[in-house]
Amino acid sequence: MKMVLWGLLLPFIGTATGAACxxxxxxxxxxxxxxxxxxxxxxxxxxxxxxxxxxxxxxxxAEKGRWAFLPAFAGFWLGILFLLLLDHIIPHLHRGIDxxxxxxxxKSGLNRTVMMVLAVxxxxxxEGMAVGVVFAGLHAGSANITAGGALALAxxxxxxxxxxxAIISMPLFAEGKSKPKSFLLGVVSGAVEPVFGGLTILIxxxxxxxxxxxxxxxxxxxxxxxxxxxIPEMSxxxxxxxxxxxxxxxxxxxxxxxVALG
Numbered sequence: 243m244k245m246v247l248w249g250l251l252l253p254f255i256g257t258a259t260g261a262a263c264x265x266x267x268x269x270x271x272x273x274x275x276x277x278x279x280x281x282x283x284x285x286x287x288x289x290x291x292x293x294x295x296x297x298x299x300x301x302x303x304a305e306k307g308r309w310a311f312l313p314a315f316a317g318f319w320l321g322i323l324f325l326l327l328l329d330h331i332i333p334h335l336h337r338g339i340d341x342x343x344x345x346x347x348x349k350s351g352l353n354r355t356v357m358m359v360l361a362v363x364x365x366x367x368x369e370g371m372a373v374g375v376v377f378a379g380l381h382a383g384s385a386n387i388t389a390g391g392a393l394a395l396a397x398x399x400x401x402x403x404x405x406x407x408a409i410i411s412m413p414l415f416a417e418g419k420s421k422p423k424s425f426l427l428g429v430v431s432g433a434v435e436p437v438f439g440g441l442t443i444l445i446x447x448x449x450x451x452x453x454x455x456x457x458x459x460x461x462x463x464x465x466x467x468x469x470x471x472x473i474p475e476m477s478x479x480x481x482x483x484x485x486x487x488x489x490x491x492x493x494x495x496x497x498x499x500x501v502a503l504g
Contacts, residue, residue, distance in 0.1 A: 245389065246443070249377045249396040250436040253369055256400030257435070260407025261428025264415050271412050274484055277476045279405030281485030284472035285492025286402040287369070287464050293500040294376060294395040295461035298386040299454040317455035321462025325368065329470070332364055362410050362431040365471060368463030369399050370435035374442030375456045381443070382450050390503035397503075398496040403432060 271279075299314040306312065373396050379387040411428035415421055446456050476485025 245393075246377045246381060249373055249392060250370075250439040250443075252396040252400040253366075253373060253403050253435045253439075254432045256403030257366070257407040257432025258429045260404035260409075261411040261425050261432075263408040264411040264421050264424045264428070267408075267412060271408060273479055276409055277479070277482065277485040278488040279409060280472050281476040281488035282492035283402040283406055284468045284476060284485075285489040285494075286398050286496040287468050287472070287492075288489075289493045289496035289500065290372065290395055290398050291461040291464045291468075293497060294391060294398075295372060295457045295464075298376075298379070298391075299457035299461070301386040302454045302457075313454035314458040314461075317458030318462035318465075320455070321368070321459040321464075322466050324459070325364075325463045325466035325470075328364055328367070329466075332360055359410065359427050359431050361471070362406065363434050365406075365467050366403075366432055366435050367438050368460055368467060369403070370438035371442045372460035372464055373399060373435070374439035375446050375453070375460050377439070378443040378446030379453050379457070382447070382453070388503075391500060394496075394499040394503040398499050399435075401495070402492060403435075407432065 296314055296318070299317065300310050303310040303313045373392075376387055376392045376395050380389060380392045407428045410431055411424040414424040414427055419427070442456070442460075446453060449456075476482065476489065
């Protein structure tokens with residue numbers, strides 16, 4: 243139980259620690275640094291989606307023979323459609339697009355700060371679900387999910403959440419928010435991870451046979467965020483190769499963590 247609790251809290255701790263950078267750095271993060279950090283986060287999420295979620299989902303359906311991919315296929319698309327739905331019903335700023343073009347925001351009357359926090363919060367939901375479903379599988383005794391593999395996923399997401407915490411708190415401070423408020427908003431954006439992680443564990447515990455669907459559902463949701471939000475941001479502006487290089491760094495680090503600890 244203690245390991246599950248730490249698994250749920252690690253990603254949140256990563257976000258909070260990154261948000262705390264606002265107390266130590268005097269200026270906003272440069273565009274090149276933000277592209278590098280976003281590329282790193284995208285690489286970690288893609289690798290985690292493959293090795294920690296989709297591969298175990300397919301392995302758990304091995305008894306279906308040549309159709310072993312079907313649960314992962316169906317769950318993946320449900321995850322994509324779920325994030326697509328949230329993307330339409332929750333007003334937020336889209337990362338990777340010139341924010342000046344969205345200064346008015348959607349017809350919601352929400353100010354830019356709120357929409358920025360909502361954007362990162364929306365991004366963090368599938369990460370919390372991914373950690374939750376993996377630890378639910380571990381708790382249920384799934385042979386395809388090891389304690390090391392579950393810990394690797396939580397640790398990998400925590401590592402990539404560190405720069406994300408800084409990416410939200412530093413711009414808010416640069417826009418005139420106080421350091422404590424910028425930090426608090428960064429922390430709030432990551433609070434959904436343990437909440438959705440815990441809810442996923444409760445749901446998964448009730449429907450263990452659906453584990454392959456839940457694993458691939460989390461993968462689809464995470465990859466939606468990567469393609470829709472992170473890749474455009476890491477590729478924007480000059481010297482976009484910085485984002486690509488750090489994508490490779492994040493991908494290889496997460497791959498190594500999952501294989502070494504799993």
